[in-house]
Amino acid sequence: MEEQLPTTVTDKPTLLLVDDEESILNSLRRLLRSQPYEVLLATSGAQALEIMAQRPVDLVMSDARMPNMDGATLLAYIHQHYPNTTRIMLTGYADPSAIIKAINEGQIHRYISKPWHDEEMLLTLRQSLAYQYSERERLRLVQETWDQNEKLKLLNATLEKHVAARTSELQQTADMLDLAYEELKRSYVTGTEVFSLLANLRLPPAKQTNRQIIELVRVYCKLHSLDEGTSRDLTMAAALYNIGKLSWTDSMMSTPSDLLHHNDRERYRGYPKQSESLLMTLDPMKDAARLILHHQERWDGSGFPDRLKGEAIPLGSRLLKLAVDFIELQRGLILERQMNSDEALVYIRQYAGRLYDPELVEDFIQVCAAYLSDVTLADPTVKVLTTRDLVAGMILARNLNADNGMLLLNAGKVLNGPLVEKLIAFEAMEGAKYSIFVKVPEEVEAAILETS
Known part of the structure; x- marks a missing residue:
């Protein structure tokens, strides 16, 4: 089947919504009625493919669980035959195998949970289409650069002035490519934060951690004026540090790690490696995945998975461990007793030089004081x-x-x-x-x- 032609910038974007429940499709159609999109509806994967064979589609949002052809299979097929079409999964349950299949085979752009918030749904669609436009623009610029290089071969040394002018244009094109790539990487940050909600679905509200860890890491990056790349990697690592826990039982998810039995403890020690493995296939996530892999290493070398010691542990992993433990101590995910913010910081200070980098602890306490109004430990009095x-x-x-x-x-x-x-x-x-x-x-x- 031939690939559909990309929609031009001035065209109204075409959205194809796929769900076997007509009530869901009707709700989405009402939500999008006032939006600048052309909306198509399909009640099955087969019907969706029939529509796509007849006309170009910019974005497909499919329910995960449908009879005959599930959402992950449909999106994988679309990825293979219509790679320029943005793919989003919509589901009302947490199925790690389906999500992993959708990521690895369908290369989905976003994941949205049912029930959705209307404003968040609209924002996700706008961001997804903006990402699609950025990617198409990047490919256009790549083609344009290739064409210009071919012309330069013909001009050669006899057209020095023309070559100089083209060289300037190429520099501008390269700058535009860099900007487009940076925008693509920023889109990944947004995507990881949305996807981190998946991990939170497995925990009761009092046990959820991802949002607080993301915000704490952002405060740290801002107060220390960290460069954009480092801040981006730390934020993505904070969003998905516990994605390797998705296959755990509900009981294990909410049990303090200090109380886990032998078999569960071994599985717990494997979650950083599992998290890294799930993310390494995504190129912009590789540096963040490395931070996640080592965020349970300990300063004295007693951590896991590789028993790294001291400064052999990546700095970002040391920072991430401080943020993760600070929040998880307050949620009762490390010790049975839930601590308040000051008690968690006393615990961290107590284990400086054993679990944590002693050079980072006091500075981290000051960051927590800036992040939370109830932290008193940073007050010297x-x-x-x-x-x-x-x-x-x-x-x-x-x-x-x-x-x-x-x-x-x-x-x-x-x-x-x-x-x-x-x-x-x-x-x-x-x-x-x-x-x-x-x-x-x-x-x-x-x-x-x-x-x-």
């Missing part, structure tokens, strides 16, 4: 003490909660002797060990120095 180190007159810098989540004391509470004794007794009764975040007034500090 705040101290972290045990209950037996407390002194009357100290002021709580943040709420104190028992291990079961019960609020014991509010931030701003001024401690006194009887209250400190009650805290010590309650801690012993619970068998717990509290970390108390306090501010120490100057007069209390002076009294402590006099008695020491």
Whole structure:
């Protein structure tokens, strides 16, 4: 079958929507009624292919689960016979095998979950068509460059002025190609963030991590003025660091890694390599995939998968581990007890030089303070003490909660002797060990120095 001709820039884009449920197609048609698209509908893969054989189509959005020909098979066929047509998968369930097939064989551009948000759906379609235009423009420029090179061979040395003019044009063309390629790579960043929602679908809201890790990494990149390429790789790695967990059971997905049994623990240690393997087929993702591969390495060499040590661990992987652990400690995905932000940073500081790069930890704490308003540890006037180190007159810098989540004391509470004794007794009764975040007034500090 011959490849369809690309739609010109001035044409109204043609969208083909494929779903065996007519109610879904009707909802999409209503949503797109006011948009500048020509919308075609098909209730099966076979009908969709009949339409594409008769006319050019710019974008196909297909449901994943359909009788006779599923969405992944349809999109793989379209990728083979109509490679210039952008492909999007729409599904209401998380099926890793179908998603992987759609990525590897169908080379899908985006993944959208049901039910969708109308604004997000419209934005995804606009971005997908913009990406398609960018790619077509890039191919046009490549062809134009080839044509110009052929003309230069004929002109040769006898047309020096003409050669000089063409050389200038070629430079401009090369610059345009670079811009087009950069735009393509930025499109991948957006695509990875959309795709990261797939991992979140497997977890309850209280256990989801990807969005917070992406935002934290972006704050780090901005505060340190990292170059665009490094920032892009870190952002994509943050979005898809846990894609290798998609084949896990729901129970394993939400169980703290510290509580996993032997077989599950071995599977857990394999998820960075699995994540890397899924992403290495996508060329713009290769550097991000390498960061993901090594983000569970430890500074002392006890991590996985390759037991890298110290600066042998890529810097981006060391940064990603700090961000991942900071968020996952608060979600109860590492230890059974969910920590607050300051407790997570105390944990990270405690393991600096063992799990984490000691040169990055304090700087990372300052970044977290810029990212979250409830981080007090970055304040030099705040101290972290045990209950037996407390002194009357100290002021709580943040709420104190028992291990079961019960609020014991509010931030701003001024401690006194009887209250400190009650805290010590309650801690012993619970068998717990509290970390108390306090501010120490100057007069209390002076009294402590006099008695020491």
